Amino acid sequence: xxxVTQSSRYLVKRTGExxxxxxxxxxxxxxxxxxxxxxxxxxxxxxxxxDVKMKEKxxxxxxxxxxxxxxxxxxxxLESASTNQTSMYLCASSVSQGGYGYTFGSGTRLTVV
Amino acid sequence: SQQGEEDPQALSIQEGENATMNxxxxxxxxxxQWYRQNSGRGLVHLILIRSNEREKHSGRLRVTLxxxxxxxxxxxxxxxxxxxxxxxxxTEGLSxxxxxxxxxxxxxxxx
Numbered sequence: 001x002x003x004v005t006q007s008s009r010y011l012v013k014r015t016g017e018x019x020x021x022x023x024x025x026x027x028x029x030x031x032x033x034x035x036x037x038x039x040x041x042x043x044x045x046x047x048x049x050x051d052v053k054m055k056e057k058x059x060x061x062x063x064x065x066x067x068x069x070x071x072x073x074x075x076x077x078l079e080s081a082s083t084n085q086t087s088m089y090l091c092a093s094s095v096s097q098g099g100y101g102y103t104f105g106s107g108t109r110l111t112v113v
Numbered sequence: 114s115q116q117g118e119e120d121p122q123a124l125s126i127q128e129g130e131n132a133t134m135n136x137x138x139x140x141x142x143x144x145x146q147w148y149r150q151n152s153g154r155g156l157v158h159l160i161l162i163r164s165n166e167r168e169k170h171s172g173r174l175r176v177t178l179x180x181x182x183x184x185x186x187x188x189x190x191x192x193x194x195x196x197x198x199x200x201x202x203x204t205e206g207l208s209x210x211x212x213x214x215x216x217x218x219x220x221x222x223x224x
Contacts, residue, residue: 042216098205101158
């Protein structure tokens with residue numbers, strides 16, 4: 001069964017810490033995405049990548065960066081975690097051409113205290 | 114920016130009844146997709162309907178698309194308690210494979 005795996009289901013970090021959220025897919029998908037999900041705001045796109053070493057800003061990139069050194073791995077980095085980054089983070093992947101659905105990971109619920 | 118808007122925000126029905134959720138969007142699309150999310154989990158792709166299609170079926174799911182009204186509906190027939198989840202529509206714009214999601218409809222199916 002194809003999979004997108006997020007390294008942690010729950011994470012608690014302190015304000016100011018540098019936080020790494022890891023996402024790995026085993027489907028050889030070209031596209032990978034990071035979303036955050038908050039009540040009343042739905043899913044908002046943070047960053048996405050269409051290829052290795054390539055990244056594009058989504059709708060809310062401030063306070064985040066990403067890394068894609070290998071095709072299967074897409075990392076989201078919170079440079080200096082803040083309480084307003086407490087959220088559910090969802091990673092997804094898809095094939096390069098449009099017209100296909102996304103495969104999502106199970107999500108990481110991050111709490112910044 | 115939120116392209117899709119689901120209606121209603123929440124829906125509560127009895128097992129065996131049909132559930133209908135609606136989605137409206139603003140700009141032209143290549144396709145529209147529906148996803149399901151169980152509480153605290155990731156989203157699961159349910160069905161995709163292309164802009165040149167009007168209706169699509171998958172098991173107990175029926176999706177319609179009206180591009181002139183920029184709207185779609187998801188019908189779940191003969192609902193089960195296990196259908197309790199949030200349902201999201203997502204649109205793929207004309208420029209490529211990036212999806213934009215709505216805020217979802219919370220469906221509760223009571224046994």
